[in-house]
Amino acid sequence: MDYVVLLKQVPDLAEELEIDSAGTGLDREWMSYVASEWDEYALEEALQLREANGGTVTCLALGVATGDVDEVLATCLARGADRVVKVGSFDESPDSHAAAAAFAEALEPIPHDLILTGVQAIDDLDGQVGPLLAARRGMPHLSVVTHIAVSGDGRSVTAHQEYAGGVVGEFEVDLPAVLGVQSSREAPRYAPVSRVRQLLKTATIETVDVAGGGPRSGLVVESMSVPETGAAAEMIAGNAQAIAERIAELLAERGITGGAAR
Amino acid sequence: MSGDILVVVEHRDGVILDTTHELLGGAAKLAAAGGGDVVAVLLGSGLAGLAGSLDGASRAIIVDDPGLDAFSPSSYLAALVPLVRERAPDLVLVANSGPGMDVAAGLSAALDLPLAAYVTDITLDGGSPLVTCQLYAGKIQAAVRFEGGRGIATVVAGSFAPTAAGVSPTTETVPAASTDARIRFRGLHRPEAGDVDITREAVLVSVGRGIGEQDNIELVEALAAAVGGAVSSSRPIADSGWLPRTRQVGKSGLKVKPKVYLALGISGAPEHLEGMRGAELIIAVNTDPRAPIFSVAHYGAVADLLDVVPALTARLGG
Numbered sequence: 001m002d003y004v005v006l007l008k009q010v011p012d013l014a015e016e017l018e019i020d021s022a023g024t025g026l027d028r029e030w031m032s033y034v035a036s037e038w039d040e041y042a043l044e045e046a047l048q049l050r051e052a053n054g055g056t057v058t059c060l061a062l063g064v065a066t067g068d069v070d071e072v073l074a075t076c077l078a079r080g081a082d083r084v085v086k087v088g089s090f091d092e093s094p095d096s097h098a099a100a101a102a103f104a105e106a107l108e109p110i111p112h113d114l115i116l117t118g119v120q121a122i123d124d125l126d127g128q129v130g131p132l133l134a135a136r137r138g139m140p141h142l143s144v145v146t147h148i149a150v151s152g153d154g155r156s157v158t159a160h161q162e163y164a165g166g167v168v169g170e171f172e173v174d175l176p177a178v179l180g181v182q183s184s185r186e187a188p189r190y191a192p193v194s195r196v197r198q199l200l201k202t203a204t205i206e207t208v209d210v211a212g213g214g215p216r217s218g219l220v221v222e223s224m225s226v227p228e229t230g231a232a233a234e235m236i237a238g239n240a241q242a243i244a245e246r247i248a249e250l251l252a253e254r255g256i257t258g259g260a261a262r
Numbered sequence: 263m264s265g266d267i268l269v270v271v272e273h274r275d276g277v278i279l280d281t282t283h284e285l286l287g288g289a290a291k292l293a294a295a296g297g298g299d300v301v302a303v304l305l306g307s308g309l310a311g312l313a314g315s316l317d318g319a320s321r322a323i324i325v326d327d328p329g330l331d332a333f334s335p336s337s338y339l340a341a342l343v344p345l346v347r348e349r350a351p352d353l354v355l356v357a358n359s360g361p362g363m364d365v366a367a368g369l370s371a372a373l374d375l376p377l378a379a380y381v382t383d384i385t386l387d388g389g390s391p392l393v394t395c396q397l398y399a400g401k402i403q404a405a406v407r408f409e410g411g412r413g414i415a416t417v418v419a420g421s422f423a424p425t426a427a428g429v430s431p432t433t434e435t436v437p438a439a440s441t442d443a444r445i446r447f448r449g450l451h452r453p454e455a456g457d458v459d460i461t462r463e464a465v466l467v468s469v470g471r472g473i474g475e476q477d478n479i480e481l482v483e484a485l486a487a488a489v490g491g492a493v494s495s496s497r498p499i500a501d502s503g504w505l506p507r508t509r510q511v512g513k514s515g516l517k518v519k520p521k522v523y524l525a526l527g528i529s530g531a532p533e534h535l536e537g538m539r540g541a542e543l544i545i546a547v548n549t550d551p552r553a554p555i556f557s558v559a560h561y562g563a564v565a566d567l568l569d570v571v572p573a574l575t576a577r578l579g580g
């Protein structure tokens with residue numbers, strides 16, 4: 001069974017995001033990047049499935065100039081991927097439609113039975129890459145997936161799709177297919193930084209070119225803005241003691257006065 | 263352009279989902295402003311009876327096929343792609359759910375229609391849709407247009423209000439143009455009841471990743487005891503197994519409306535807000551002054567929860 005995982009980096013939300021001077025994008029000058037959380041779950045699932053059923057895990061990431069794609073791919077190797085491939089070359093992270101087209105082209109010569117990627121990323125304005133890629137390659141796709149299991153004959157997988165209220169649908173999906181992973185059965189395994197550093201020097205990161213000028217999202221961004229958080233909230237100032245005092249008052253106003261009220 | 267707005271209906275267990283009613287409400291408002299019809303598309307088998315409850319739609323297309331007996335992304339797309347191509351609506355509205363993501367992206371790629379994701383608002387500007395999208399877990403908002411004026415939007419739950427006009431749409435039943443059984447529904451699994459039903463608690467002390475480590479859960483348990491409420495959480499806390507899944511609030515967890523919701527170390531991602539924005543009083547404690555939770559909170563404090571929680575527990579006599 002050949003598993004392929006698609007990964008990318010996204011801006012680190014722990015840092016403040018700022019809008020660029022044109023007002024239509026993020027100011028990327030000082031931005032720091034982290035791996036997209038759901039892509040890491042996808043990789044963990046692929047590694048778990050390989051451990052259970054045998055096969056190979058190949059990781060693909062777009063060759064984006066912002067952030068550090070080599071580190072993403074070296075981290076995949078450190079976690080146990082068999083092969084990593086950097087796809088194309090982009091000044092900045094392309095939109096999901098262009099990303100899907102690039103991955104679709106790069107996958108041509110790469111064996112793939114099951115393609116896993118994060119169910120979403122925090123920056124996919126024009127939709128998720130997984131289902132767009134699936135449509136381009138004529139493969140079935142299921143979103144918001146957990147509990148992936150490969151069938152005995154290796155021709156299909158079963159997976160759960162999550163709904164509201166903890167309800168899940170169980171599906172059987174014929175391979176080859178693309179799944180958008182919501183979470184992994186175990187937390188993504190740890191990759192020691194020293195190992196990643198070493199692999200960055202010694203490992204082979206394959207590169208493939210893709211034709212530019214592919215499809216675009218067809219969205220025109222008129223403006224981007226930082227919503228005024230706290231515009232609605234009354235902010236409580238002071239130290240922890242003062243904050244606790246004010247919260248206790250707010251609770252008391254609503255008849256909630258502590259354990260005795262129960 | 264027709265001005266028509268097509269709404270893809272989502273249903274489960276023979277019931278139309280709330281998110282679909284919201285889409286129909288939003289579509290009805292847009293259609294009233296722009297002219298054109300709201301066309302609901304209901305895919306299923308023997309479900310014609312459901313069409314009467316599609317308030318907000320002026321017409322309903324019922325795609326009736328045994329192959330559509332249960333949701334399957336592949337069979338839904340096989341039926342929808344030719345239908346949307348033929349009816350050529352200006353706008354297609356889909357809920358931002360698992361099935362919605364499957365269908366919307368598939369339509370966008372197959373029909374070369376632009377797709378706007380995580381949509382929270384749509385207005386008409388010069389006759390064409392101006393769409394507000396939520397990005398970066400709610401930290402950024404984008405206003406976008408569709409090149410050519412037509413497109414697809416996946417809409418975040420809670421963005422539009424349902425209508426109660428009480429008018430049933432006229433219906434038209436068609437067979438599925440084709441089916442594709444590469445994805446087959448096997449059944450629904452329902453969660454087991456937990457020790458505590460967080461949907462019935464008056465006070466929820468809710469924790470997110472800001473809690474840092476599992477050992478700190480004790481601190482919020484103590485606060486919940488002191489305040490006479492229960493502990494709930496964001497998804498990552500349930501994913502880590504620090505609290506049972508039955509305590510999870512949000513899109514894939516439970517929808518809660520307590521009298522008081524204390525959001526401690528929860529960023530306020532759209533998927534979390536979906537489950538708690540209806541609480542009567544929301545008080546948020548977060549170290550990040552820009553955390554989106556503050557946009558729905560009534561009161562907020564920029565502080566370390568590990569300081570505030572013990573202080574509040576002590577203050578309440580815990």
Ligand SMILES: Cc1cc2nc3c(=O)[nH]c(=O)nc-3n(C[C@H](O)[C@H](O)[C@H](O)COP(=O)(O)OP(=O)(O)OC[C@H]3O[C@@H](n4cnc5c(N)ncnc54)[C@H](O)[C@@H]3O)c2cc1C
Binds near residue numbers: 471515
């Ligand atoms: C299909 C789908 C369904 C989902 N369903 C759900 C769902 O049902 N429920 C849900 O919650 N999420 C859900 N999510 C996940 C959601 O997107 C977010 O990832 C999640 O809500 C983030 O949880 P969090 O706020 O605890 O963590 P983070 O986003 O990591 O936020 C942690 C916050 O803690 C703050 N913080 C850190 N340290 C401290 C401190 N010492 N004191 C105070 N504050 C501190 C930080 O500033 C930050 O704001 C879903 C995602 C998808 C794709």
